[in-house]
Amino acid sequence: AVRLLLGKSASLDDEQTVVSKIKAQCGPQFSATLERMLKDIDLSRDLLSAFRESEESRDGRMGDVDLNVLVLRTGTWPKIPLCDLQMPVRLSNHQDVFRSFYLRQYPSRRLTWLPSVANCVLRADFPKGRKELVASLYQ
Numbered sequence: 001a002v003r004l005l006l007g008k009s010a011s012l013d014d015e016q017t018v019v020s021k022i023k024a025q026c027g028p029q030f031s032a033t034l035e036r037m038l039k040d041i042d043l044s045r046d047l048l049s050a051f052r053e054s055e056e057s058r059d060g061r062m063g064d065v066d067l068n069v070l071v072l073r074t075g076t077w078p079k080i081p082l083c084d085l086q087m088p089v090r091l092s093n094h095q096d097v098f099r100s101f102y103l104r105q106y107p108s109r110r111l112t113w114l115p116s117v118a119n120c121v122l123r124a125d126f127p128k129g130r131k132e133l134v135a136s137l138y139q
Contacts, residue, residue, distance in 0.1 A: 004041055005070065005077075005117055012041060036076040044070045047102070056101045067094050071102070071111070085115040085137070 003009045016038055023031035048069060051057050087095065099111055118137035123130060 004037055007068075012038065033076060036073065040072050040076060041070065044072075047071055050105075051098060051101050054101055056097050063090075065090070065094055067098060069098055080114050080117055082112070082114070083116050087115070 004015070009015050019031050019034045019038060022034065051067075051069075095113060102111060103109070115137045120135050120137060120139075122133045122135065124133075
């Protein structure tokens with residue numbers, strides 16, 4: 001689950017192959033949760049692609065921030081503790097842009113942000129080359 005959440009999986013196809021082998025060896029009751037997790041990741045990719053093509057994403061409010069969001073079903077994933085984190089205004093604005101896009105498509109659903117699993121990639125150009133720093137949202 002952590003590998004999928006953090007985008008550390010080598011390939012979604014490889015993950016699906018492993019789940020298929022688990023299903024064949026142990027039965028569908030052992031692979032059902034893993035299959036739902038992979039489905040969430042796949043649907044999130046499609047949703048993010050639609051968001052990036054949407055008017056909200058292209059109207060200039062996103063600036064130079066590349067927002068990546070995973071929409072996960074409650075009950076499928078391990079319990080992630082909720083925390084009260086005051087988001088910086090710039091990030092909060094980006095959340096609002098995505099939220100309005102998402103709720104326009106799915107008005108009966110609700111989004112709960114989980115900053116405890118969020119991370120940021122900061123990119124900077126220096127005279128000796130480009131550097132990337134990956135930090136948790138708390139950092």
